[in-house]
Amino acid sequence: MFEIVILDFCLRWSRFFICKKSPPNSFFLEIASRLSNLLLGVNHIENANLIKIGQQLRIPLPCSCDPVDGQRVVHYAHVVAEGSSVEEIAWKFGVPEQTLLDLNGLANAIDLMADTAFDVPLEACTSKISNGSLDASLLVPNGSYAFTANNCVQCSCDSVNNWTLQCQPSKIAALGDSTCPLMQCPGADNLTIGSTTVTNCGSETCSYAGYTSQNTILTTLDLKSTCPGTCSLLAFFKRLTFSPPICFERSLS
Numbered sequence: 001m002f003e004i005v006i007l008d009f010c011l012r013w014s015r016f017f018i019c020k021k022s023p024p025n026s027f028f029l030e031i032a033s034r035l036s037n038l039l040l041g042v043n044h045i046e047n048a049n050l051i052k053i054g055q056q057l058r059i060p061l062p063c064s065c066d067p068v069d070g071q072r073v074v075h076y077a078h079v080v081a082e083g084s085s086v087e088e089i090a091w092k093f094g095v096p097e098q099t100l101l102d103l104n105g106l107a108n109a110i111d112l113m114a115d116t117a118f119d120v121p122l123e124a125c126t127s128k129i130s131n132g133s134l135d136a137s138l139l140v141p142n143g144s145y146a147f148t149a150n151n152c153v154q155c156s157c158d159s160v161n162n163w164t165l166q167c168q169p170s171k172i173a174a175l176g177d178s179t180c181p182l183m184q185c186p187g188a189d190n191l192t193i194g195s196t197t198v199t200n201c202g203s204e205t206c207s208y209a210g211y212t213s214q215n216t217i218l219t220t221l222d223l224k225s226t227c228p229g230t231c232s233l234l235a236f237f238k239r240l241t242f243s244p245p246i247c248f249e250r251s252l253s
Contacts, residue, residue: 065139069099073121074141082114093120125157127165128220133210140165149211152180167208168194185221193219201227
């Protein structure tokens with residue numbers, strides 16, 4: 001019986017596990033034959049013959065962020081509850097029924113089985129993270145958050161924010177021993193990531209654009225103009241100047 005499913009945010013390495021109690025006989029040998037040393041390593045097991053009946057095992061699953069219907073998504077392994085239906089799951093997660101059927105290889109909704117892992121694609125927020133960033137593959141679904149840039153940055157996704165990833169300096173880094181670099185947008189009155197200032201012609205927002213090393217945070221300045229004429233033209237030129245990701249470095253030594 002499945003006990004817990006941990007959502008993976010599709011970074012470089014998968015942290016996506018399903019915990020399952022091991023039944024007797026050939027269960028472990030069957031799984032071990034498929035995952036080999038990976039399963040043994042994850043569970044810190046030196047000898048597969050010493051597995052006990054009822055022992056809890058962590059089974060690593062491959063990270064999958066393959067697009068669905070042209071959208072970037074996070075694949076969530078939903079454990080099907082007894083009496084649940086495809087219609088109910090589709091309504092709960094806002095995914096078309098046919099998409100769920102196709103993705104899980106089901107010809108009919110009545111083929112859904114309880115206590116099985118059901119692939120549910122969760123729409124992820126778009127972001128300002130550049131392709132050259134170490135966390136360029138970061139995807140965060142609606143209602144979730146993730147820590148990145150060595151835990152210096154917390155990014156959250158909420159559909160009410162126009163499906164745009166909202167990032168800010170994290171609090172957990174300040175509680176630990178790690179030192180984080182400056183996260184300011186140069187030329188923006190010392191705005192840090194996640195901060196917005198109102199100008200005479202609109203607003204300026206400092207956004208997180210990724211990181212390239214422990215002491216390098218990338219930022220980008222987003223300008224929103226609400227004024228016509230000359231002011232709008234000035235904002236246009238500022239946008240040309242500051243839109244590309246800007247590296248701001250500080251030595252940690």
